[in-house]
Amino acid sequence: MPEHVLQIERLEVDFPTKDGVVHAVRGVDLFLEPGQVLGIVGESGSGKSVTALATMGLLPKGAQVRGAIRFDDTDLLTLKEKQLTNVRGTGIAMIFQDPMTALNPVYTIGWQISEAILAHQDMSKDAARDRAIELLAKVGIPNPAERIDNYPHEFSGGMRQRAVIAIGMANDPTVILADEPTTALDVTVQAQVLTSLRTAMDETGAALLLITHDLGVIAGLADRVLVMYAGRAVEIGTAEDVFYRPSMPYTLGLLGSLPRLDGDGSARLRQIPGAPPSMLGDRTGCPFAPRCPLATDLCRETEPDLTVVPSVTSDTGDHRAACHYAEAVGRGDHGQVFSDGVVDNVIV
Amino acid sequence: MPEEIREDFVIETPESVATTEAGMHTLASPGAGLGLSGSDTYGLTGEAKGQFRIVVGRFAHQRLAMVGLSIFLILAIGAVLVGHLWQFNYTDITNNLNDPPSWTNPFGTNSIGNDMFAQVMAGVVKDIEIALTVAAIAVLIGVTIGAVAGFYRGWVDSLLMRFVDLVLVVPILAILILLSSKLAKQSSNWLGLAVIIGLLSWTYVARLVRADFLSLRERDFVEASRALGATNRRIIVKHMVPNAIGPIIVNATLTVALSIILESTLSYLGLGVQPPNISLGLLVFQGQDSATTEWWLFVFPVVFLIILILSIFLIGDGLREAFDPKKSRVRA
Numbered sequence: 151m152p153e154h155v156l157q158i159e160r161l162e163v164d165f166p167t168k169d170g171v172v173h174a175v176r177g178v179d180l181f182l183e184p185g186q187v188l189g190i191v192g193e194s195g196s197g198k199s200v201t202a203l204a205t206m207g208l209l210p211k212g213a214q215v216r217g218a219i220r221f222d223d224t225d226l227l228t229l230k231e232k233q234l235t236n237v238r239g240t241g242i243a244m245i246f247q248d249p250m251t252a253l254n255p256v257y258t259i260g261w262q263i264s265e266a267i268l269a270h271q272d273m274s275k276d277a278a279r280d281r282a283i284e285l286l287a288k289v290g291i292p293n294p295a296e297r298i299d300n301y302p303h304e305f306s307g308g309m310r311q312r313a314v315i316a317i318g319m320a321n322d323p324t325v326i327l328a329d330e331p332t333t334a335l336d337v338t339v340q341a342q343v344l345t346s347l348r349t350a351m352d353e354t355g356a357a358l359l360l361i362t363h364d365l366g367v368i369a370g371l372a373d374r375v376l377v378m379y380a381g382r383a384v385e386i387g388t389a390e391d392v393f394y395r396p397s398m399p400y401t402l403g404l405l406g407s408l409p410r411l412d413g414d415g416s417a418r419l420r421q422i423p424g425a426p427p428s429m430l431g432d433r434t435g436c437p438f439a440p441r442c443p444l445a446t447d448l449c450r451e452t453e454p455d456l457t458v459v460p461s462v463t464s465d466t467g468d469h470r471a472a473c474h475y476a477e478a479v480g481r482g483d484h485g486q487v488f489s490d491g492v493v494d495n496v497i498v
Numbered sequence: 499m500p501e502e503i504r505e506d507f508v509i510e511t512p513e514s515v516a517t518t519e520a521g522m523h524t525l526a527s528p529g530a531g532l533g534l535s536g537s538d539t540y541g542l543t544g545e546a547k548g549q550f551r552i553v554v555g556r557f558a559h560q561r562l563a564m565v566g567l568s569i570f571l572i573l574a575i576g577a578v579l580v581g582h583l584w585q586f587n588y589t590d591i592t593n594n595l596n597d598p599p600s601w602t603n604p605f606g607t608n609s610i611g612n613d614m615f616a617q618v619m620a621g622v623v624k625d626i627e628i629a630l631t632v633a634a635i636a637v638l639i640g641v642t643i644g645a646v647a648g649f650y651r652g653w654v655d656s657l658l659m660r661f662v663d664l665v666l667v668v669p670i671l672a673i674l675i676l677l678s679s680k681l682a683k684q685s686s687n688w689l690g691l692a693v694i695i696g697l698l699s700w701t702y703v704a705r706l707v708r709a710d711f712l713s714l715r716e717r718d719f720v721e722a723s724r725a726l727g728a729t730n731r732r733i734i735v736k737h738m739v740p741n742a743i744g745p746i747i748v749n750a751t752l753t754v755a756l757s758i759i760l761e762s763t764l765s766y767l768g769l770g771v772q773p774p775n776i777s778l779g780l781l782v783f784q785g786q787d788s789a790t791t792e793w794w795l796f797v798f799p800v801v802f803l804i805i806l807i808l809s810i811f812l813i814g815d816g817l818r819e820a821f822d823p824k825k826s827r828v829r830a
Contacts, residue, residue: 206725232729239727246725251718256740265736266726317726 154220155357156182156205156242156325161217163200163209163381172429174200176381177217179456182325185351187358189372189389191365191404195426197381198361202327205359206244207234221325240270243323243356245347247330249310253302259286259313260298266320285316288353289346308339312346319350326356332367344371365408369393374468377401380427380437383456387469390462397459397471397480399442436473448474553744556820563816569809573802577622586613588620588776596792606794608784618798621778622806624771625758628692629810632757633750635696640703641746645734647704648711659708662701670698670760674769688771691764695757703749710742717741744821751814755807762803778803 163175175197182188190198203209205219207226219226222241226234238244246252254262263282267273273281279298286294289312302310311331318326328347332340344367351358362368368375368389375392377385377400385398396402403422424441427433436453439445452474459476461469473479557563586592586603592611599606605614647658674694714720715738723737739746762779764770771777778799785795 208721208725235727235729237727238725244722244725246718246722248718252722254719254723254737254741256743265723265728269726269728269732314722317722321727 153183154181155184155222156359157218157220158201158205159218159220161201161204161219162215163197163204164214165210166212166214167430170431173432174213174381174429175204178376178378178381178383180376180383180386182357182359184324184357185355186374187351187360187372189368189375190359190361190378191363191368191375192378193363193426195429196378198363198378199329201378202244202329202359202361205327206238206242207231208244236270239266239323240321241323242325242327243318243321245311245314245318245326245328245331248334249307249314250334252314253310255302258299258301259305263298263313263317263320266317270321281320282316285320286313288319288349289313289316290342290349291316306339307335308342311335311339311343315343315346315350319354319356322354323356325359326350326354327359327361329361330363331360332362332364340367347371365404377404381429382437382472383470384438384473385471386456387461387471388463391469395460395462395469395480397469397476398438398473399444399475399479400438401471402479403441444475444479446474553817553820557816560816560819562812563819566809566812566816569805570813573622573806573809574626577619577626580616580619581623584613584616584619586616588612588616589774590616598792599794605798606792608792608795609788614794614798617776617781618778618802620776621781621799622802624688624775624777625761625779625803625806628688628695628761628771628777629754629757631689631692632696632699632761633753635693636700636703636753636757637746637750638700639697640700640749641707641739641742643700644704644707645711645739645742648708649715649730649734649738651712651715655708658704662704665698666701668698670695671764671767671769673698674764688775688777691761691770692757695760699753699757699760703746703753706745706749707742710745711738714738714741744817748814748818748821751810751817755810755814758803758807758810778806 158178158180161175161178162173165172165174178197178201180188180190190201192198200209204213204215205221205226207229209215215227217227221237226237229237253259257265260279260282263285264275264278267278267281268275271278283294283298286298291297291309291312297305297309302313305313311334315331318328326347331347332343335343347358347360348371350356358371360368360372372389375385375387375389376383377392377398379400385392385396385401392401393405396405400422403420406420407422409419422441427437427440434453435450436442436445439449442449454472454474454476456470456472457476459469459471459480471480581588590613592603592607592613594603594607595611596609597603597607603613603615605618607613608617643658643662647655674691677690677694720733720737723733728737758778761770761777762782765777765779766783768783771780773780781799782796782803785792785799789796
């Protein structure tokens with residue numbers, strides 16, 4: 151087995167619009183090891199989903215994609231639609247955000263799982279049905295033999311998402327892309343769905359690319375974390391590195407904006423001031439500079455590259471951050487840069 | 499991912515199905531479709547209810563639609579039975595010329611002694627045959643062209659829709675006048691007539707299906723099935739067409755009614771069904787001269803034509819109601 155089941159190199163995605171070119175993804179590098187979970191976090195519009203859709207070849211026609219997406223010794227970007235069809239489902243499966251709409255309302259759950267199996271495998275309908283029941287059982291649907299004949303509207307949200315996961319693992323994919331799999335769900339069922347995702351990985355041996363803006367989900371599941379901002383990777387490393395030694399102010403801000411259970415509950419949630427920049431046209435400097443309390447003239451003039459920063463665990467060089475002051479931020483010199491009182495001090 | 503307003507086609511919870519089936523047209527409680535009631539609550543209710551059963555249930559609760567369906571079925575089955583069991587065949591010539599309705603000839607006889615009851619019933623059968631043929635052709639062509647145009651959009655769409663416009667402006671009467679001399683020579687001319695009407699009346703189905711596909715193609719489950727490696731053909735045929743089945747069926751029903759009207763118009767003008775074949779339009783045409791004297795030659799075909807068309811329109815209306823997702827949609 152190759153070391154990396156999926157490797158994305160210098161991925162750039164542009165969308166031409168009538169107002170100019172939108173640079174949705176600007177040079178993202180990432181790799182995925184077998185059986186590993188890579189979490190991608192970032193706020194809306196940071197390019198997380200576009201990266202996933204580019205991997206599946208599902209971007210709208212107008213999109214301009216550059217770079218390379220290596221899977222199974224081939225560059226997916228060079229494949230024709232027909233060849234991609236063979237990769238989708240069997241090689242890379244995708245789990246969508248909203249299970250309410252990702253299932254076809256006019257077919258039973260069982261039909262839809264069988265359909266996914268039969269699209270790629272030569273199998274009798276009965277065998278496919280048995281396999282579908284088996285898959286439903288694996289993702290934790292009670293009474294799978296009966297529920298298989300239910301329609302999506304007879305499933306609850308969490309069950310639907312688990313059915314979607316069952317469809318995703320139907321053809322034993324090598325990589326599963328989950329695009330915000332828990333976002334549309336009730337918090338109480340998120341844990342069940344994450345367990346099902348973990349089961350899906352264990353059963354198929356697949357690696358998981360987990361896109362989310364829920365840091366709690368990442369913390370629970372991911373081995374490595376990629377933080378995206380304005381179409382770029384701004385920090386990447388093991389979950390420990392990113393959570394315990396965040397070396398980019400944006401990561402720091404994300405972590406700081408989480409509600410804490412150990413406080414007295416009276417504190418205001420911290421926020422990152424401002425909004426993500428427009429992705430339209432070119433800009434100079436660090437994209438986070440306008441919102442960053444640590445920003446200097448250097449930040450506003452040159453965009454920092456991803457550079458190796460110290461890691462919590464070992465010095466494998468796996469922990470990288472894109473900040474001119476990454477080392478200082480990582481050391482914790484600036485403490486809670488976004489806490490109310492300090493923000494003023496730093497800015498002045 | 500583009501955010502969109504999601505409109506699920508039919509979202510019914512077992513509860514709301516139950517209420518509709520009990521004949522109470524109440525909306526399900528707003529929370530019922532949200533799946534908040536835990537994962538197993540419905541696990542024991544067992545039996546699955548598909549869209550088909552839901553639609554049948556809703557159709558069955560509309561009195562007018564059921565009246566329409568009953569009339570249509572009685573008429574269709576009755577007419578076929580009459581063709582086989584009645585003492586006269588519609589081609590039989592008796593010695594009773596221009597007899598008013600009597601026990602022997604309930605609808606009277608015409609000037610050459612044909613039994614009008616047999617003739618009208620044969621006309622009903624022929625009209626239904628023609629209408630079903632037209633609808634089958636129209637739906638087949640319309641769904642194919644509409645689906646391809648709506649799915650691929652772009653220049654394919656433009657090209658196909660301009661073709662639809664072209665067919666729409668073709669004057670059907672002019673075509674039939676041109677072809678009628680050839681059609682008249684063949685005894686199976688009704689089939690040719692049906693094919694021609696069918697070839698010219700698929701445009702509405704095509705436009706409807708295209709409109710539906712334009713919105714369906716943006717739905718997540720279409721992208722999901724593509725992400726699973728389904729080919730375009732598979733997505734169109736297996737995933738999208740079943741989702742557009744409501745408008746297709748409703749439109750097919752209306753096409754049936756409209757093609758009966760069109761056939762009658764053409765036959766009335768002498769361009770449609772030719773003797774020895776018979777149709778209601780043809781009977782009206784033949785009977786109009788004697789409408790004031792031998793009224794039965796005119797009134798019976800007209801009445802049956804109206805009943806037939808009306809019953810189909812009632813069925814169509816009922817189907818439209820039954821398929822209407824807004825009737826019972828619960829926000830997902």
